[in-house]
Amino acid sequence: MTTVPAVPRADGVRASVPATAVVDGAQVRYWTYYPTPRLDGHSPVIVMVHGFRGTHQGLELIAGNLSEFQVVSPDLPGFGASPPMPGRKHDVAGYATVIAGLIRQLAVGPVVLLGHSFGSIVAARIAATEPSLVSSLILVNSLATPVPARGGPGRLGLRLASAYYRLAAAAPPRAGHVLLASKAFTLSMSAAMAVTRDRELRKDIHRRHLLHFSDFHNRQLLVEAFSEVGEAGVGDYAAGISMRTLLIAGERDRMAPPAGQRWLLPQLADGQLRTISGVGHLVHYEKPAAAAALIREFLASS
Known part of the structure; x- marks a missing residue:
C-alpha cells in the first residue's frame, strides 16, 4: 500500500489520508x-x-459525523480514482472479492462494514461469504430485493433506466458515453432521488452529483454494474448473514422503499431497522448526522 499525508479541507469536511492498495491485480484507491x-x-x-x-465522496458527510471512529472509504474499481478491474467482471461478486481483499490488507481485525444502496449488496455478500472479516453490518438505503412487489426499485423507473442503459450500450462509443x-x-436522476424541500441543500446535492455521478471510467463497466441493480438484492445473502445488522431506511425512499426493509428484517439472524423521516434514497446527503447518530447508538450497544 502507498499513502500520502492528509490534505486539509477548506470546506469543513473531515480530513483524510488517501492510499492505494493492489488486490488481485486491481488498484483500489481509498481514504x-x-x-x-x-x-x-x-x-x-x-x-x-x-x-x-x-x-x-458520497459518504464523506457520514464519516465526518463519526469523528471518533477510524473510517476507511474506497472508490470501487472503475469509479472515481480507482481504475477498472483487469480480467474481472464489474458485478457484485467482483466488487465483493476486491473489497474483502482490501479489508484483509488493512489488517485491523474484523471491521464494521457499511454499504449504501448498491454498496449494500456488495457488503451483504462479503458478510455472508466471509463472516470472519465483519464484526457488524450496516446497510443504508439497502436494495433489499430486485423484485418491485417486495419493495425493490420501482417497476416503471427500473424499466426506463434499463432501456436508457441498453440504448447507451448499443450506441457508438462516443455517443454512448455522452448519453450516460x-x-x-x-x-434528472438527482432530482428523482432528492426529496428535501431545502433549496440550498437541493442545489448542493445537484452540485455533488454533477461532480461525481459521471466519474466512471468506461461505459462497459457501468452497464455491467447496472445490470446487478435489477437482478440482485441483499435478500440473496440474508440467510448467510450471522452478525448484528443495522438497516437504515429513508421514509420516502422510492428506490429502496421501507417495505423492502421490512421484508428483509425477519430474514436476518440479528437485525434491527431504523427509519429516518422526511428523507429518501439520499440519507448520506440529506440527513448524514441522523444516520451517524443511529450508527453510533448501534455500535455502542454492541
Missing part, C-alpha cells in the same frame, strides 16, 4: 479518516462501500 483521541482506544474500524455511480454522462440525465 482513511483517522479518529480524534479516545480514552478507551478500542473503537472499531468502519469500512464504507458507496453506491452505484458514486465515489467515496450527460448533464440532463445526471440532473
Whole structure:
C-alpha cells in the first residue's frame, strides 16, 4: 500500500489520508479518516462501500459525523480514482472479492462494514461469504430485493433506466458515453432521488452529483454494474448473514422503499431497522448526522 499525508479541507469536511492498495491485480484507491483521541482506544474500524455511480465522496458527510471512529472509504474499481478491474467482471461478486481483499490488507481485525444502496449488496455478500472479516453490518438505503412487489426499485423507473442503459450500450462509443454522462440525465436522476424541500441543500446535492455521478471510467463497466441493480438484492445473502445488522431506511425512499426493509428484517439472524423521516434514497446527503447518530447508538450497544 502507498499513502500520502492528509490534505486539509477548506470546506469543513473531515480530513483524510488517501492510499492505494493492489488486490488481485486491481488498484483500489481509498481514504482513511483517522479518529480524534479516545480514552478507551478500542473503537472499531468502519469500512464504507458507496453506491452505484458514486465515489467515496458520497459518504464523506457520514464519516465526518463519526469523528471518533477510524473510517476507511474506497472508490470501487472503475469509479472515481480507482481504475477498472483487469480480467474481472464489474458485478457484485467482483466488487465483493476486491473489497474483502482490501479489508484483509488493512489488517485491523474484523471491521464494521457499511454499504449504501448498491454498496449494500456488495457488503451483504462479503458478510455472508466471509463472516470472519465483519464484526457488524450496516446497510443504508439497502436494495433489499430486485423484485418491485417486495419493495425493490420501482417497476416503471427500473424499466426506463434499463432501456436508457441498453440504448447507451448499443450506441457508438462516443455517443454512448455522452448519453450516460450527460448533464440532463445526471440532473434528472438527482432530482428523482432528492426529496428535501431545502433549496440550498437541493442545489448542493445537484452540485455533488454533477461532480461525481459521471466519474466512471468506461461505459462497459457501468452497464455491467447496472445490470446487478435489477437482478440482485441483499435478500440473496440474508440467510448467510450471522452478525448484528443495522438497516437504515429513508421514509420516502422510492428506490429502496421501507417495505423492502421490512421484508428483509425477519430474514436476518440479528437485525434491527431504523427509519429516518422526511428523507429518501439520499440519507448520506440529506440527513448524514441522523444516520451517524443511529450508527453510533448501534455500535455502542454492541
